[in-house]
Amino acid sequence: MDILKAPRVTLIARPEFLEPAHLPVQWKGPASAGERLAEFAGRICYMSQANPAGRSTAEYLGNILQQGHGSVFEHAVYVLLIEGISRSCSHELVRHRAGFGYSQLSQRYVDESQAAFVMPPAILGDLTLEAEWTRQMEAAQGAYVQAVGRLMEKYSWVEDRVHRRKMAREAARSVLPNATEVKIVVSANIRAWRTMLELRLGEGAELEIRRMALSCLTVLKAEAAAFFADFEVYPTVDGSEAGRVGFHKV
Template structure:
């Protein structure tokens, strides 16, 4: 069971994202029809900087529902099942995750940095992963020998640990992504999901800076930590 590294790629995002968000915002405050405005946005009659400035000002007011019209789709590999369980708790999103029932040729794993930097901890962790891989293979063989055949792997997988690597395709709209980054870029978030969220945020900032320029942990927008003093990391003062 070899160790796997994190990789995050942006597969797709809504075309003409900034213009779409601008049109949606303007429809809320404009007597005209967004469809009549649309050609002007696409041909540059209303330039992108004007669109970005308007969107930014409205977002600062707290009106953010129109950014739900734009979504981003990511492919992620090199995360543990422990991490994926945290991700799928975010409800307004779509997920397609690699199945342990059907993908059985290799079982990679994720090693926490705190374990990796201590030689004796790393050695014990790797030894256990080897044991798990051996047990998984043995159980599959035993189950096949007793007639379980192609279904053997769905039972043998019960011995696989939370460290087992998985791959996910996930889609979120911009509003959900901001909420995701508020929580998962925070220093209180678990190291693995925070590292993944940071990479996703970098991609979003490159693709749509007008929307994600201020993305990240909630304290970055507030200028203070919304947690109680007991849970604050110390980067910003608490509300108290």
């Protein structure tokens, strides 16, 4: 049985910016395509392609952040593959609706007899709790395997094997714990990513989704730092990490 102790976040898609030849911007400084796309969109509002203030892309986007002109950030969409998070964590994640798209592993179709389980950060490092939790996961996995077997017998009259398996798995999954690992593809524009990250990096957020949000922030910041320049990550009194933003946008 695989026990996962951290999320795995992979960037799988980024914006491509095709600058129109008839409206060239006087760019300053290095920037990713997504950052330039947002700057281009912002400059259309005032037709300031000549860059009269001589701002670099990072400075320009910093000013947009300060002004709270969030709609400019809706043009840049980034797609992350998130693995190694629990079903309860993904359930919290998918509550974020505006600007988000999701595709999540289906427990009706996928055989979960070899599923991995995600150990909650609160249990990590406490050997007694870890051992007890591991026993509980093993028992749940055993119950799932047994339930699938019995339900396959019960539905043996269903001729379509794929449909029969789906009928068995969709009922048997009810005994799987919240800790069961999911894989999910998450698309969101930068305005939406910022909103979700602000909420889920906060000290009030549940520890696992906060850990996931920190990983997402690391990946997105490595890709397009100017969008997240005001995010600050800091250590908390309980030994974990949290984050806050300089410019909150409602």
